Amino acid sequence: MTQIDPFRRRRAIEPRSPKESYFSPHTSLGPGNEFDAIRRLLERWGPRARRIGDDAAMITTLGERVVVTSIDSSVENVHFRRDWLTPEEIGYRSATAALSDLAAMGSTPVGMLVALTIPESWGSSLDAIGDGIGEAAAASDALILGGDMSAGDVLSLTFSVIGTAREVMCRTAARPGDRVYVTGRLGGPWSALQDLQAGHAPADLARRRFARPVARIREATWLSEHGATAAVDVSDGLAADLGHVAAASRVTISFDLEKLPLIEGVSPIDAARSGEEYEIAVTSQGELNVTEFESKFLLGLTVIGEVTAGDAEVRVMHHGARVEAPPGYLHSATLR
Amino acid sequence: MTQIDPFRRRRAIEPRSPKESYFSPHTSLGPGNEFDAIRRLLERWGPRARRIGDDAAMITTLGERVVVTSIDSSVENVHFRRDWLTPEEIGYRSATAALSDLAAMGSTPVGMLVALTIPESWGSSLDAIGDGIGEAAAASDALILGGDMSAGDVLSLTFSVIGTAREVMCRTAARPGDRVYVTGRLGGPWSALQDLQAGHAPADLARRRFARPVARIREATWLSEHGATAAVDVSDGLAADLGHVAAASRVTISFDLEKLPLIEGVSPIDAARSGEEYEIAVTSQGELNVTEFESKFLLGLTVIGEVTAGDAEVRVMHHGARVEAPPGYLHSATLR
Numbered sequence: 001m002t003q004i005d006p007f008r009r010r011r012a013i014e015p016r017s018p019k020e021s022y023f024s025p026h027t028s029l030g031p032g033n034e035f036d037a038i039r040r041l042l043e044r045w046g047p048r049a050r051r052i053g054d055d056a057a058m059i060t061t062l063g064e065r066v067v068v069t070s071i072d073s074s075v076e077n078v079h080f081r082r083d084w085l086t087p088e089e090i091g092y093r094s095a096t097a098a099l100s101d102l103a104a105m106g107s108t109p110v111g112m113l114v115a116l117t118i119p120e121s122w123g124s125s126l127d128a129i130g131d132g133i134g135e136a137a138a139a140s141d142a143l144i145l146g147g148d149m150s151a152g153d154v155l156s157l158t159f160s161v162i163g164t165a166r167e168v169m170c171r172t173a174a175r176p177g178d179r180v181y182v183t184g185r186l187g188g189p190w191s192a193l194q195d196l197q198a199g200h201a202p203a204d205l206a207r208r209r210f211a212r213p214v215a216r217i218r219e220a221t222w223l224s225e226h227g228a229t230a231a232v233d234v235s236d237g238l239a240a241d242l243g244h245v246a247a248a249s250r251v252t253i254s255f256d257l258e259k260l261p262l263i264e265g266v267s268p269i270d271a272a273r274s275g276e277e278y279e280i281a282v283t284s285q286g287e288l289n290v291t292e293f294e295s296k297f298l299l300g301l302t303v304i305g306e307v308t309a310g311d312a313e314v315r316v317m318h319h320g321a322r323v324e325a326p327p328g329y330l331h332s333a334t335l336r
Numbered sequence: 337m338t339q340i341d342p343f344r345r346r347r348a349i350e351p352r353s354p355k356e357s358y359f360s361p362h363t364s365l366g367p368g369n370e371f372d373a374i375r376r377l378l379e380r381w382g383p384r385a386r387r388i389g390d391d392a393a394m395i396t397t398l399g400e401r402v403v404v405t406s407i408d409s410s411v412e413n414v415h416f417r418r419d420w421l422t423p424e425e426i427g428y429r430s431a432t433a434a435l436s437d438l439a440a441m442g443s444t445p446v447g448m449l450v451a452l453t454i455p456e457s458w459g460s461s462l463d464a465i466g467d468g469i470g471e472a473a474a475a476s477d478a479l480i481l482g483g484d485m486s487a488g489d490v491l492s493l494t495f496s497v498i499g500t501a502r503e504v505m506c507r508t509a510a511r512p513g514d515r516v517y518v519t520g521r522l523g524g525p526w527s528a529l530q531d532l533q534a535g536h537a538p539a540d541l542a543r544r545r546f547a548r549p550v551a552r553i554r555e556a557t558w559l560s561e562h563g564a565t566a567a568v569d570v571s572d573g574l575a576a577d578l579g580h581v582a583a584a585s586r587v588t589i590s591f592d593l594e595k596l597p598l599i600e601g602v603s604p605i606d607a608a609r610s611g612e613e614y615e616i617a618v619t620s621q622g623e624l625n626v627t628e629f630e631s632k633f634l635l636g637l638t639v640i641g642e643v644t645a646g647d648a649e650v651r652v653m654h655h656g657a658r659v660e661a662p663p664g665y666l667h668s669a670t671l672r
Contacts, residue, residue, distance in 0.1 A: 059479035145393035160496030
């Protein structure tokens with residue numbers, strides 16, 4: 001339907017030497033303390049660190065598909081608290097968070113490696129955690145390829161996910177004139193987190209969105225095949241994640257609070273800051289076929305803003321007036 | 337020099353479907369509580385978990401090289417204590433441990449993903465940890481492809497490493513009649529650990545072997561190209577790691593304590609149990625060219641035993657008599 005400039009995507013590059021041509025120099029990340037620490041490390045690593053800043057890394061192979069890989073940790077008292085989730089939900093949610101990074105690239109999962117740090121007090125929950133991991137793998141049609149297990153004082157689950165793609169969606173591909181879309185409805189995890197932290201029981205739907213997120217693998221592949229160019233999964237919060245795309249693409253991304261698709265009872269500004277959604281935000285030069293997407297996946301696809309030339313930043317708009325962007329959901333803070 | 341039966345290695349298999357033919361059913365692990373927990377998880381995951389039990393997983397691509405990947409965590413108070421190592425050593429050693437899994441497969445690293453859990457009290461050490469990671473990456477000629485950073489109560493470093501190989505060395509490839517070789521000299525980390533746990537300063541060489549291990553990437557590639565078939569890196573202890581090879585290949589592996597290459601002042605039985613060595617043990621049908629290896633790498637290569645038909649187990653021999661195998665160095669115990 002849409003004519004896409006082929007240079008807007010990163011395509012498979014034939015490696016000329018065993019390594020040097022696999023990666024282009026690393027790209028930028030949005031603002032935030034967490035990302036300042038990453039920038040500091042990147043500076044120290046210099047040219048050894050390549051093409052950092054997408055949801056996943058790409059390894060170009062000699063075949064026609066690229067290998068896409070990412071790593072993601074879920075740590076007790078940072079990403080969840082023991083009394084908030086069942087062990088099965090902890091396993092499922094942590095694995096889904098990692099698989100979502102493959103979705104954000106438009107990549108099809110091959111499998112995952114699982115590194116578990118299991119304190120003694122969690123030993124009897126290992127089977128249930130494993131069941132949750134298995135469910136997440138099944139939901140994304142990913143295999144479990146290996147892993148590592150350690151003792152430790154705090155439960156921690158790290159997943160390395162590996163997928164392939166013929167063509168990937170990158171954060172660098174947004175261009176002035178693009179429309180911005182987001183899948184699903186936002187705000188559930190934020191709303192659930194507020195209630196849990198205050199000691200209340202969250203509403204059913206909000207809790208489900210927090211405890212049982214879905215990696216939008218098939219949806220993202222469809223978007224990639226139907227004209228989406230840049231993409232990010234909403235893990236730090238919509239405003240923060242679009243900030244990464246703006247930084248990587250060196251464009252201004254504006255979105256309208258009144259256009260955000262909301263979970264019932266959540267304000268637009270809270271929806272814009274809600275992290276760990278694992279919905280997918282994309283940019284597209286042409287109009288995406290929302291009707292076809294929604295009837296195929298029974299999931300909303302909403303146009304929420306646009307890309308313009310200008311400072312590499314996100315502008316959060318409310319009925320035409322710019323409002324302050326909400327801070328992202330940072331995983332450098334500890335839940336108490 | 338040596339004629340190798342081509343069916344003893346796992347070769348690149350052309351994938352017939354996007355996923356189903358990438359992996360053969362999972363193989364076995366040696367004895368131990370840590371491995372019982374893994375076996376339990378594998379049972380729950382059923383056919384979704386494939387070809388588990390090697391040092392790394394293989395993804396067959398359409399090109400002529402396979403993609404090899406592994407995940408490895410280093411956790412404070414499990415793999416190291418804060419007062420035992422500098423932050424730079426912690427970064428270097430943790431990354432090296434992960435890269436060593438690629439060596440064990442005879443794979444050449446492409447790069448690594450880095451997931452760090454950094455407690456506040458470690459914040460000021462992040463740069464030094466990063467420097468150590470960068471050094472390890474440089475030593476193995478690996479790129480840093482991405483990562484993830486979280487807060488948390490305990491310092492934890494998880495690395496996903498990705499490499500390629502034309503042909504891999506697998507734990508399943510040992511056959512009766514093979515010789516067993518090991519690189520380097522064993523016992524340093526065990527000796528250092530004993531001293532550190534007793535509050536003594538370790539001897540220089542032992543400390544260096546503990547704090548600054550080397551991933552034997554080039555050495556393992558040479559071994560793979562010159563006739564080695566099965567391989568494992570010595571991370572759980574020689575006896576325990578050869579136990580994994582024996583289980584995976586369904587053979588008996590015997591080695592002689594009096595033949596073990598020792599770090600000065602370490603007993604043969606302690607050398608056989610010393611973990612986190614990151615030396616490489618291989619089996620080979622024919623004799624390996626030890627002189628060529630040693631002059632090329634300035635590193636020992638010692639024949640220590642043989643593979644015979646029989647129960648899938650390791651036999652530790654002392655001047656012809658079987659002695660009890662030492663327990664492995666388990667990472668399911670916490671250092672105190």
